[in-house]
Amino acid sequence: MSVPILLFSALVLASTLVIVTSVVLFAAVLRTSDARWPRRLAMALLLPWGGLEVWRVGRRALPALWASSILAYVALRVATAAAAPFA
Amino acid sequence: MGTRPGRVARGVAVGLGVALLTVAALLAGLALHANTAVGLAAAEHLVEWSGSETSRGTVRVGRVRSVPPRQLSLLDYRIIAPDGEVVIASDEIAGVPDWSGVLDGQVRFRPSRFVRARIRLTPGPDGQVNLVHASEVPDERFTIPLVFEDIRLIDNTIHVSLPGKPAVTMRRVHGRADLHIGHLWEWRLRDNRGEIDLPIVEPGFRRMNGRLKSDSAHPLVVRMEVDAGPIETSLSLDYHVPALAGEEGEPYLDLDLEEGEDEEEEAHEELSEAREEREEVERALREAERAGDEEETRELRQALEEHRRAERRAREQVRG
Numbered sequence: 187m188s189v190p191i192l193l194f195s196a197l198v199l200a201s202t203l204v205i206v207t208s209v210v211l212f213a214a215v216l217r218t219s220d221a222r223w224p225r226r227l228a229m230a231l232l233l234p235w236g237g238l239e240v241w242r243v244g245r246r247a248l249p250a251l252w253a254s255s256i257l258a259y260v261a262l263r264v265a266t267a268a269a270a271p272f273a
Numbered sequence: 274m275g276t277r278p279g280r281v282a283r284g285v286a287v288g289l290g291v292a293l294l295t296v297a298a299l300l301a302g303l304a305l306h307a308n309t310a311v312g313l314a315a316a317e318h319l320v321e322w323s324g325s326e327t328s329r330g331t332v333r334v335g336r337v338r339s340v341p342p343r344q345l346s347l348l349d350y351r352i353i354a355p356d357g358e359v360v361i362a363s364d365e366i367a368g369v370p371d372w373s374g375v376l377d378g379q380v381r382f383r384p385s386r387f388v389r390a391r392i393r394l395t396p397g398p399d400g401q402v403n404l405v406h407a408s409e410v411p412d413e414r415f416t417i418p419l420v421f422e423d424i425r426l427i428d429n430t431i432h433v434s435l436p437g438k439p440a441v442t443m444r445r446v447h448g449r450a451d452l453h454i455g456h457l458w459e460w461r462l463r464d465n466r467g468e469i470d471l472p473i474v475e476p477g478f479r480r481m482n483g484r485l486k487s488d489s490a491h492p493l494v495v496r497m498e499v500d501a502g503p504i505e506t507s508l509s510l511d512y513h514v515p516a517l518a519g520e521e522g523e524p525y526l527d528l529d530l531e532e533g534e535d536e537e538e539e540a541h542e543e544l545s546e547a548r549e550e551r552e553e554v555e556r557a558l559r560e561a562e563r564a565g566d567e568e569e570t571r572e573l574r575q576a577l578e579e580h581r582r583a584e585r586r587a588r589e590q591v592r593g
Binding site: 195 | 291294295298299301302303305306309310311312314315317318319322
Protein backbone atom coordinates (compact mmCIF):
# COMPACT_ATOMS: atom_id res chain seq x y z
CA MET A 187 0.00 0.00 0.00
CA SER A 188 1.51 3.31 -1.07
CA VAL A 189 1.82 6.45 1.08
CA PRO A 190 -0.76 8.51 -0.93
CA ILE A 191 -3.32 5.69 -0.62
CA LEU A 192 -2.70 5.45 3.16
CA LEU A 193 -2.95 9.23 3.62
CA PHE A 194 -6.10 9.44 1.52
CA SER A 195 -7.73 6.55 3.43
CA ALA A 196 -6.86 8.20 6.76
CA LEU A 197 -8.28 11.52 5.55
CA VAL A 198 -11.55 9.93 4.41
CA LEU A 199 -11.89 7.97 7.67
CA ALA A 200 -11.20 11.09 9.74
CA SER A 201 -13.80 13.09 7.79
CA THR A 202 -16.28 10.23 8.24
CA LEU A 203 -15.66 10.32 11.98
CA VAL A 204 -16.14 14.11 12.04
CA ILE A 205 -19.50 13.84 10.25
CA VAL A 206 -20.77 10.92 12.34
CA THR A 207 -19.72 12.37 15.72
CA SER A 208 -21.12 15.79 14.74
CA VAL A 209 -24.55 14.32 13.95
CA VAL A 210 -24.54 12.16 17.09
CA LEU A 211 -23.41 15.12 19.22
CA PHE A 212 -26.14 17.28 17.67
CA ALA A 213 -28.73 14.67 18.71
CA ALA A 214 -27.13 14.34 22.17
CA VAL A 215 -27.32 18.11 22.78
CA LEU A 216 -31.00 18.13 21.89
CA ARG A 217 -31.65 15.20 24.25
CA THR A 218 -29.51 16.10 27.27
CA SER A 219 -29.73 19.88 27.52
CA ASP A 220 -32.29 21.22 29.98
CA ALA A 221 -32.33 24.66 28.33
CA ARG A 222 -35.50 26.05 26.77
CA TRP A 223 -36.13 25.11 23.12
CA PRO A 224 -34.80 28.00 21.03
CA ARG A 225 -31.66 28.08 23.16
CA ARG A 226 -31.31 24.29 23.05
CA LEU A 227 -31.52 24.31 19.26
CA ALA A 228 -28.92 27.10 19.10
CA MET A 229 -26.63 25.00 21.30
CA ALA A 230 -27.09 21.98 19.03
CA LEU A 231 -26.34 24.04 15.93
CA LEU A 232 -23.26 25.64 17.51
CA LEU A 233 -21.61 22.36 18.32
CA PRO A 234 -18.71 23.64 20.46
CA TRP A 235 -21.24 25.29 22.76
CA GLY A 236 -23.49 22.23 22.71
CA GLY A 237 -20.46 19.97 23.26
CA LEU A 238 -19.56 21.95 26.39
CA GLU A 239 -23.12 21.54 27.64
CA VAL A 240 -22.98 17.76 27.12
CA TRP A 241 -19.53 17.73 28.80
CA ARG A 242 -20.98 19.72 31.76
CA VAL A 243 -23.71 17.15 32.42
CA GLY A 244 -21.07 14.43 32.67
CA ARG A 245 -21.27 12.71 29.26
CA ARG A 246 -17.68 13.47 28.32
CA ALA A 247 -16.76 10.70 25.88
CA LEU A 248 -18.79 12.05 22.96
CA PRO A 249 -17.55 15.69 23.03
CA ALA A 250 -13.99 14.40 23.52
CA LEU A 251 -14.31 12.06 20.52
CA TRP A 252 -15.84 14.86 18.42
CA ALA A 253 -13.03 17.31 19.28
CA SER A 254 -10.34 14.64 18.70
CA SER A 255 -11.79 13.73 15.30
CA ILE A 256 -11.70 17.38 14.24
CA LEU A 257 -8.11 17.74 15.44
CA ALA A 258 -7.11 14.54 13.61
CA TYR A 259 -8.84 15.73 10.43
CA VAL A 260 -7.14 19.15 10.53
CA ALA A 261 -3.76 17.52 11.21
CA LEU A 262 -4.25 15.16 8.24
CA ARG A 263 -5.31 18.02 5.93
CA VAL A 264 -2.15 19.91 6.89
CA ALA A 265 0.01 16.79 6.47
CA THR A 266 -1.49 15.92 3.05
CA ALA A 267 -1.16 19.50 1.84
CA ALA A 268 2.47 19.52 2.93
CA ALA A 269 3.13 16.10 1.36
CA ALA A 270 1.34 16.91 -1.92
CA PRO A 271 4.44 18.22 -3.76
CA PHE A 272 6.27 14.97 -2.96
CA ALA A 273 3.39 12.57 -3.79
CA MET B 274 -38.30 3.55 31.35
CA GLY B 275 -39.58 1.42 28.45
CA THR B 276 -40.10 -2.31 28.40
CA ARG B 277 -37.16 -4.60 27.55
CA PRO B 278 -38.41 -5.44 23.98
CA GLY B 279 -38.99 -1.72 23.44
CA ARG B 280 -35.46 -0.90 24.51
CA VAL B 281 -34.05 -3.62 22.24
CA ALA B 282 -36.03 -2.31 19.26
CA ARG B 283 -34.87 1.22 20.00
CA GLY B 284 -31.25 0.05 20.27
CA VAL B 285 -31.50 -1.75 16.92
CA ALA B 286 -33.04 1.35 15.30
CA VAL B 287 -30.29 3.59 16.69
CA GLY B 288 -27.60 1.10 15.56
CA LEU B 289 -29.07 0.95 12.05
CA GLY B 290 -29.30 4.74 11.94
CA VAL B 291 -25.65 5.13 12.95
CA ALA B 292 -24.59 2.48 10.41
CA LEU B 293 -26.49 4.25 7.60
CA LEU B 294 -25.08 7.59 8.72
CA THR B 295 -21.55 6.11 8.67
CA VAL B 296 -21.98 4.77 5.11
CA ALA B 297 -23.38 8.12 3.93
CA ALA B 298 -20.55 9.99 5.68
CA LEU B 299 -17.96 7.66 4.14
CA LEU B 300 -19.34 8.26 0.63
CA ALA B 301 -19.46 12.00 1.29
CA GLY B 302 -15.86 11.87 2.57
CA LEU B 303 -14.74 10.03 -0.56
CA ALA B 304 -16.53 12.45 -2.87
CA LEU B 305 -15.24 15.51 -0.98
CA HIS B 306 -11.60 14.45 -1.01
CA ALA B 307 -11.35 12.50 -4.28
CA ASN B 308 -10.22 15.50 -6.30
CA THR B 309 -7.74 16.88 -3.79
CA ALA B 310 -4.00 16.56 -4.48
CA VAL B 311 -3.68 13.53 -2.20
CA GLY B 312 -6.88 12.00 -3.65
CA LEU B 313 -5.51 12.28 -7.21
CA ALA B 314 -2.13 10.86 -6.14
CA ALA B 315 -3.92 7.96 -4.42
CA ALA B 316 -6.03 7.39 -7.55
CA GLU B 317 -2.87 7.26 -9.68
CA HIS B 318 -1.36 4.56 -7.46
CA LEU B 319 -4.68 2.71 -7.25
CA VAL B 320 -5.16 2.64 -11.05
CA GLU B 321 -1.57 1.46 -11.59
CA TRP B 322 -1.80 -1.14 -8.83
CA SER B 323 -5.24 -2.55 -9.71
CA GLY B 324 -4.54 -2.52 -13.47
CA SER B 325 -1.22 -4.30 -13.06
CA GLU B 326 -2.58 -6.81 -10.51
CA THR B 327 -5.58 -7.92 -12.56
CA SER B 328 -4.10 -7.93 -16.07
CA ARG B 329 -0.88 -9.51 -17.36
CA GLY B 330 0.60 -6.17 -18.35
CA THR B 331 1.87 -3.25 -16.32
CA VAL B 332 -0.23 -0.10 -16.18
CA ARG B 333 1.48 3.28 -15.85
CA VAL B 334 -0.21 6.64 -15.44
CA GLY B 335 1.67 9.93 -15.74
CA ARG B 336 -0.88 11.96 -13.83
CA VAL B 337 -4.53 11.75 -12.83
CA ARG B 338 -6.31 14.99 -13.71
CA SER B 339 -9.70 14.21 -12.17
CA VAL B 340 -11.65 11.29 -10.74
CA PRO B 341 -15.31 10.49 -10.07
CA PRO B 342 -17.70 11.95 -9.07
CA ARG B 343 -16.29 14.25 -11.74
CA GLN B 344 -15.03 12.62 -14.96
CA LEU B 345 -12.11 10.20 -14.81
CA SER B 346 -9.16 11.67 -16.68
CA LEU B 347 -5.85 9.80 -16.86
CA LEU B 348 -2.95 11.55 -18.56
CA ASP B 349 -0.02 9.75 -20.20
CA TYR B 350 -1.63 6.32 -19.78
CA ARG B 351 0.45 3.33 -20.86
CA ILE B 352 0.14 -0.46 -20.83
CA ILE B 353 3.39 -2.36 -21.01
CA ALA B 354 3.15 -6.00 -22.09
CA PRO B 355 5.07 -8.71 -20.18
CA ASP B 356 7.72 -8.70 -22.96
CA GLY B 357 8.33 -4.97 -22.38
CA GLU B 358 6.50 -3.65 -25.45
CA VAL B 359 4.38 -0.53 -24.87
CA VAL B 360 1.14 -1.74 -26.48
CA ILE B 361 -0.83 1.42 -25.82
CA ALA B 362 0.32 4.90 -24.91
CA SER B 363 -2.32 7.58 -24.78
CA ASP B 364 -2.06 11.29 -24.00
CA GLU B 365 -5.41 11.07 -22.24
CA ILE B 366 -8.02 8.46 -21.43
CA ALA B 367 -11.15 10.00 -19.97
CA GLY B 368 -14.75 9.07 -19.23
CA VAL B 369 -17.82 10.28 -17.39
CA PRO B 370 -18.92 7.76 -14.74
CA ASP B 371 -22.16 5.98 -15.58
CA TRP B 372 -23.47 4.92 -12.17
CA SER B 373 -26.10 2.62 -13.69
CA GLY B 374 -23.17 0.31 -14.52
CA VAL B 375 -23.13 -0.73 -10.85
CA LEU B 376 -26.47 -2.50 -11.41
CA ASP B 377 -24.82 -4.55 -14.20
CA GLY B 378 -21.77 -5.32 -12.03
CA GLN B 379 -19.52 -3.04 -14.11
CA VAL B 380 -17.43 0.03 -13.62
CA ARG B 381 -18.74 1.97 -16.61
CA PHE B 382 -17.85 5.26 -18.22
CA ARG B 383 -20.00 6.90 -20.91
CA PRO B 384 -19.23 8.97 -22.91
CA SER B 385 -15.45 8.58 -23.00
CA ARG B 386 -12.53 9.81 -25.05
CA PHE B 387 -9.08 8.52 -26.05
CA VAL B 388 -6.81 11.35 -27.09
CA ARG B 389 -3.74 10.70 -29.24
CA ALA B 390 -3.53 7.02 -28.30
CA ARG B 391 -0.75 5.10 -30.02
CA ILE B 392 -1.87 1.50 -30.25
CA ARG B 393 0.39 -1.32 -31.38
CA LEU B 394 -1.14 -4.55 -32.65
CA THR B 395 1.74 -7.03 -32.71
CA PRO B 396 1.90 -10.79 -32.08
CA GLY B 397 2.26 -11.91 -28.48
CA PRO B 398 2.42 -15.36 -26.86
CA ASP B 399 0.72 -18.13 -28.89
CA GLY B 400 0.10 -15.63 -31.69
CA GLN B 401 -2.49 -13.68 -29.69
CA VAL B 402 -2.39 -9.91 -30.24
CA ASN B 403 0.02 -8.61 -27.60
CA LEU B 404 -2.33 -5.78 -26.55
CA VAL B 405 -5.12 -8.31 -25.86
CA HIS B 406 -2.72 -10.66 -24.07
CA ALA B 407 -1.43 -7.82 -21.87
CA SER B 408 -4.74 -6.23 -20.96
CA GLU B 409 -7.26 -9.08 -20.69
CA VAL B 410 -7.89 -10.47 -17.21
CA PRO B 411 -6.86 -14.13 -16.87
CA ASP B 412 -9.78 -16.40 -15.90
CA GLU B 413 -8.32 -17.29 -12.50
CA ARG B 414 -8.17 -13.64 -11.35
CA PHE B 415 -11.17 -11.82 -9.91
CA THR B 416 -12.29 -8.68 -11.68
CA ILE B 417 -15.12 -6.23 -12.02
CA PRO B 418 -15.38 -5.48 -15.74
CA LEU B 419 -14.23 -2.00 -16.73
CA VAL B 420 -16.27 -0.63 -19.61
CA PHE B 421 -15.73 2.52 -21.67
CA GLU B 422 -18.72 3.17 -23.91
CA ASP B 423 -19.24 5.69 -26.65
CA ILE B 424 -15.52 6.49 -26.84
CA ARG B 425 -14.58 9.41 -29.05
CA LEU B 426 -11.23 8.65 -30.68
CA ILE B 427 -9.21 11.79 -31.23
CA ASP B 428 -6.11 11.63 -33.43
CA ASN B 429 -5.24 8.00 -32.62
CA THR B 430 -2.54 5.94 -34.33
CA ILE B 431 -2.94 2.21 -34.86
CA HIS B 432 0.13 0.29 -35.92
CA VAL B 433 -0.61 -3.25 -37.19
CA SER B 434 2.40 -5.50 -37.49
CA LEU B 435 1.14 -9.08 -37.57
CA PRO B 436 2.60 -12.15 -39.30
CA GLY B 437 1.65 -12.71 -42.91
CA LYS B 438 1.65 -9.15 -44.23
CA PRO B 439 3.87 -6.06 -44.11
CA ALA B 440 3.12 -3.66 -41.28
CA VAL B 441 0.52 -0.95 -41.84
CA THR B 442 -0.09 2.17 -39.80
CA MET B 443 -3.35 4.06 -39.53
CA ARG B 444 -2.84 7.68 -38.59
CA ARG B 445 -5.13 10.50 -37.49
CA VAL B 446 -7.81 7.95 -36.62
CA HIS B 447 -11.02 9.60 -35.45
CA GLY B 448 -14.37 8.00 -34.73
CA ARG B 449 -16.22 6.00 -32.13
CA ALA B 450 -15.39 2.88 -30.16
CA ASP B 451 -16.42 0.78 -27.16
CA LEU B 452 -14.04 -1.05 -24.87
CA HIS B 453 -14.83 -3.89 -22.46
CA ILE B 454 -11.99 -5.03 -20.18
CA GLY B 455 -12.57 -8.14 -18.11
CA HIS B 456 -12.25 -11.85 -18.66
CA LEU B 457 -13.69 -10.97 -22.02
CA TRP B 458 -11.62 -8.23 -23.67
CA GLU B 459 -13.27 -6.50 -26.57
CA TRP B 460 -12.57 -3.28 -28.47
CA ARG B 461 -15.20 -2.34 -31.08
CA LEU B 462 -14.56 0.33 -33.66
CA ARG B 463 -17.46 2.18 -35.26
CA ASP B 464 -17.33 4.44 -38.24
CA ASN B 465 -13.66 5.44 -37.90
CA ARG B 466 -11.81 7.57 -40.41
CA GLY B 467 -8.17 8.48 -40.92
CA GLU B 468 -5.21 7.72 -43.17
CA ILE B 469 -3.47 4.44 -43.85
CA ASP B 470 0.01 3.87 -45.24
CA LEU B 471 -0.37 1.26 -47.97
CA PRO B 472 2.52 0.43 -50.34
CA ILE B 473 3.18 3.46 -52.61
CA VAL B 474 0.12 5.46 -51.53
CA GLU B 475 -1.14 6.80 -48.21
CA PRO B 476 -4.84 7.18 -48.82
CA GLY B 477 -7.55 8.27 -46.48
CA PHE B 478 -10.06 5.78 -45.19
CA ARG B 479 -13.53 6.04 -43.74
CA ARG B 480 -16.27 3.84 -42.34
CA MET B 481 -13.80 1.60 -40.55
CA ASN B 482 -15.76 -0.89 -38.47
CA GLY B 483 -14.50 -3.93 -36.71
CA ARG B 484 -13.32 -5.36 -33.48
CA LEU B 485 -10.37 -6.70 -31.55
CA LYS B 486 -11.25 -9.30 -28.95
CA SER B 487 -10.09 -12.16 -26.79
CA ASP B 488 -11.62 -15.66 -26.85
CA SER B 489 -11.76 -15.76 -30.64
CA ALA B 490 -9.65 -17.49 -33.26
CA HIS B 491 -10.03 -14.26 -35.28
CA PRO B 492 -8.93 -11.67 -32.70
CA LEU B 493 -8.80 -8.83 -35.22
CA VAL B 494 -11.42 -8.26 -37.87
CA VAL B 495 -11.57 -4.81 -39.46
CA ARG B 496 -13.12 -3.44 -42.62
CA MET B 497 -12.87 0.03 -44.11
CA GLU B 498 -13.40 2.01 -47.29
CA VAL B 499 -10.21 3.40 -48.79
CA ASP B 500 -10.19 6.49 -51.00
CA ALA B 501 -7.26 5.85 -53.33
CA GLY B 502 -7.79 8.65 -55.83
CA PRO B 503 -10.51 7.84 -58.36
CA ILE B 504 -10.65 4.24 -57.21
CA GLU B 505 -12.66 3.44 -54.12
CA THR B 506 -11.75 0.13 -52.62
CA SER B 507 -12.69 -1.75 -49.57
CA LEU B 508 -9.93 -3.03 -47.34
CA SER B 509 -10.37 -5.78 -44.81
CA LEU B 510 -7.98 -7.10 -42.20
CA ASP B 511 -8.60 -10.49 -40.67
CA TYR B 512 -6.06 -11.94 -38.26
CA HIS B 513 -6.44 -15.69 -37.75
CA VAL B 514 -4.77 -17.53 -34.87
CA PRO B 515 -5.47 -21.27 -35.30
CA ALA B 516 -3.95 -22.07 -31.86
CA LEU B 517 -6.75 -20.09 -30.17
CA ALA B 518 -9.28 -22.50 -31.67
CA GLY B 519 -7.18 -25.50 -30.65
CA GLU B 520 -6.09 -26.03 -34.23
CA GLU B 521 -2.62 -26.37 -35.71
CA GLY B 522 -1.03 -23.79 -37.96
CA GLU B 523 0.78 -20.48 -37.94
CA PRO B 524 -1.08 -17.26 -37.19
CA TYR B 525 -1.52 -15.03 -40.24
CA LEU B 526 -3.04 -11.73 -41.22
CA ASP B 527 -5.28 -11.57 -44.27
CA LEU B 528 -5.30 -8.19 -45.92
CA ASP B 529 -7.74 -7.93 -48.80
CA LEU B 530 -8.18 -4.99 -51.10
CA GLU B 531 -11.23 -5.28 -53.26
CA GLU B 532 -13.39 -2.98 -55.31
CA GLY B 533 -15.94 -1.01 -53.35
CA GLU B 534 -19.18 -2.73 -52.68
CA ASP B 535 -22.51 -1.11 -52.80
CA GLU B 536 -24.07 -0.23 -49.48
CA GLU B 537 -26.63 -3.00 -49.61
CA GLU B 538 -24.02 -5.70 -50.06
CA GLU B 539 -21.98 -4.22 -47.24
CA ALA B 540 -24.99 -4.06 -44.94
CA HIS B 541 -25.66 -7.76 -45.60
CA GLU B 542 -22.07 -8.55 -44.83
CA GLU B 543 -22.20 -6.60 -41.57
CA LEU B 544 -25.37 -8.44 -40.59
CA SER B 545 -23.80 -11.82 -41.25
CA GLU B 546 -20.71 -10.81 -39.23
CA ALA B 547 -22.89 -9.59 -36.37
CA ARG B 548 -24.85 -12.86 -36.47
CA GLU B 549 -21.67 -14.94 -36.43
CA GLU B 550 -20.31 -12.99 -33.46
CA ARG B 551 -23.58 -13.33 -31.56
CA GLU B 552 -23.54 -17.10 -32.16
CA GLU B 553 -19.92 -17.24 -31.00
CA VAL B 554 -20.82 -15.51 -27.73
CA GLU B 555 -23.83 -17.80 -27.30
CA ARG B 556 -21.57 -20.83 -27.63
CA ALA B 557 -19.11 -19.41 -25.09
CA LEU B 558 -22.02 -18.66 -22.74
CA ARG B 559 -23.30 -22.24 -22.95
CA GLU B 560 -19.80 -23.50 -22.15
CA ALA B 561 -19.45 -21.12 -19.19
CA GLU B 562 -22.87 -22.21 -17.88
CA ARG B 563 -21.89 -25.86 -18.19
CA ALA B 564 -18.61 -25.16 -16.37
CA GLY B 565 -20.54 -23.32 -13.64
CA ASP B 566 -18.36 -20.20 -13.98
CA GLU B 567 -20.79 -17.59 -12.64
CA GLU B 568 -18.57 -14.57 -13.21
CA GLU B 569 -17.83 -15.44 -16.83
CA THR B 570 -21.51 -16.31 -17.38
CA ARG B 571 -22.55 -12.88 -16.12
CA GLU B 572 -20.01 -11.12 -18.33
CA LEU B 573 -20.97 -13.15 -21.38
CA ARG B 574 -24.68 -12.47 -20.80
CA GLN B 575 -23.93 -8.76 -20.87
CA ALA B 576 -21.79 -9.20 -23.99
CA LEU B 577 -24.60 -11.21 -25.58
CA GLU B 578 -27.02 -8.33 -24.99
CA GLU B 579 -24.58 -5.94 -26.68
CA HIS B 580 -24.18 -8.32 -29.65
CA ARG B 581 -27.95 -8.68 -29.96
CA ARG B 582 -28.23 -4.90 -30.09
CA ALA B 583 -25.48 -4.75 -32.74
CA GLU B 584 -27.28 -7.43 -34.75
CA ARG B 585 -30.56 -5.51 -34.51
CA ARG B 586 -28.79 -2.37 -35.75
CA ALA B 587 -27.26 -4.32 -38.65
CA ARG B 588 -30.66 -5.81 -39.52
CA GLU B 589 -32.22 -2.36 -39.53
CA GLN B 590 -29.47 -1.18 -41.89
CA VAL B 591 -30.27 -4.04 -44.26
CA ARG B 592 -33.96 -3.14 -44.18
CA GLY B 593 -33.24 0.58 -44.50
